[in-house]
Amino acid sequence: MSNVKILVVDDEPDILKLLEMTLNKMGLTVYTAPTLGAAKSVLEKNTFHFCLTDMKLPDGNGIELVEHVHKNFPKTPIAVITAYGTIHHAVEALKKGAFDFISKPISLQVLRNLVANGIKEFESPTNENSIPKGKTKLAGSSEYIQSIxxxxxxxxxxxxxxxIEGPNCTSKKFIAQCIHNLSRRNDKEFISFDCIEDQNDSPEMSEYERLIAVLTEANGSTLFMENIGFLKISTQTSLAKILHDKSFTDEDNEKVNLDVRFIVTCNHNIDEAEKIDKFNSELMERMTVIKLFTRPLADHKDDIPGLSKAILTEYAEKWQQLPCKIDSQALHTLCSYNFPGNILELKSILERAANVCENDIIRETDLGFDDNQQPKLLSQRHNKNLEEYINEIEIQEITNALKLTNNNKTAAAKVLGISFRALRYRIKKLGL
Structure with a gap:
């Protein structure tokens, strides 16, 4: 790896020497710079696989260097060194484009892992002609979908x-999966952890034990944590410490270096929860570095044709058949409906229609709408809150899948695109 070049920027000679020696032992060629100006000069003369900078520099700060590298050398990952207790500086650097950060006092093992990951990112095909795995984008052509x-x-x-913040059933998990599929971590399995479902599914384990188990499973990959607000404050505090230390103790009492990319959602307003001491403030800072907002389907109805085609194609692939087409009147009816259950409701209606239509063409009558263009098989929302209404949609979706698979829960879970464990939990939760 001697041809791999690393730039380390720090104005403290002792720390600079320690970092240089540590990275030299990894077989890396290390360049050093004591100031922001010197770092910029060195960057102009060499191509670096990774850059590491202290936050505080004599003639500027690490964030300025992050911005400079991100703008002029976008392929080079850059990480920052932060003082203990200054997480807000790390968060700001990440928002400006930093690859990652490491806190003082520096753990040399954490440093080695950080640099190794940075080099992988530089060498990853994602930087050039990536070979993504699985779905990598949302269907649709609206400005909103293009932005996402x-x-x-x-x-x-x-x-x-x-x-990721937004209404229920607005593709948050799918977005997380797409990010993973395009990332350098896509050779590992995408791991999903619902803080509500897993709480009920493994009553023999404590919440902290479940957290450690899923961190162990997700190490080296992407972890999608749904409903993180349901974690107890004590567990949130433990997770915040794990994120700070970049390590945890596994079930065998062995120290494990943390290498997990987190994508999270919360079941309620995370900012309000933090204000009333329902959410750990340090964890909130670490978990909300980048915010992505999803919108209800009613706000981007122009995407219904594209989404419908994608849903029917996916459904056909599962059952190894040709995808159904939608005639113009049926499509007009779909585009006129507001979908309070968002994409889950659209999926439910289309999959049901695909099972009853003739000659693989979905007509208006196959949608199951009444004369007021409302789904017949769903009770009307009236004064129900959104959660109750979505529960009704879920009941119908699960019931349809079970009927379609002759009550085979494993096959039904595949139809629904969820795990068997998640289906079992939902059946119990919804009283089916």
Whole structure:
């Protein structure tokens, strides 16, 4: 690896020497600079696989260097060194484009892992002609969808934690999966952890034990944490410490270096929860580095044709058949409906229609709408809150899948695109 070049920027000679010696032992060629100006000069003369800078420099700060590298040398990952207790500086650097950060006092093992990951990112094909695995973008052509897809592509190149906020059933998990599929971590399995479901599914384990188990499983990959607000404050505090230390103790009492890309959602307003001491403030800072906002389907109805085509194609692939087409009147009816259950409701209606239509063409009558263009098989929302209404949609979706698979829960879970464990939990939760 002697041809791999690393730039380290720090104005303290002792720290600079320690970092240089540590990285030299990894077989790396290390360049050093004591100031922001010197770093910029060195960057102009060499191509670096990775850059590491202290936050505080005599003639500027690390964030200025992050911005400079991000703008002029976008392929080179850069990480910052922060003083203990200054997480807000790290968060700011990540928002400006930093690859990651490391806190003082510096753990040499954490440093080695950080640099190794940075080099992988530099050498990753994602920086050039990536070979993505699985779905990598949302279907649709609206300005909103284009914006989300641009964010997915950009965030796939980062290590920053992403917080996805928006109404239920607006493709938050799918967005997280797309980010993973485009990232250098896509050779590992995408791990999903619902803080509500897993709480009920493994009653024999404590919440902290479940957290450690999922961190162990997700190490080296992407972890999508749904409903993180349901974690107890004590568990949130433990997770914040794990993120700070970049390590945890596993079930065998062995220390494990943390290498997880987090993408999270919360079941309620995370900012309000933090204000009333329902959410750990340090964890909130670490988990909301980058925010991505999703919108209800009613706000981007222009995407319904594209989404419908994608849903029917996916459904056909599962059952190894030709995808159904939608006639113009049926499509007009779909585009006129507001979908309070968002994409989950659209998916439910289309999959049901695909099962009853003739000659693989979905007509208006196949949608199951009444004369007022409302789904017949769903009770009307009236005064129900959104959660109750979505529960009804879930009940119908699960019931349809079970009927379609002759009550085979494993097959039904595949139809629904969820794990068997998640289906079992939902069946119990919804009283089916």
């Amino acid at each position: 897809n641009k964010s997915i592509a950009k965030l796939a190149k980062s290590q920053s934690t992403v917080y």
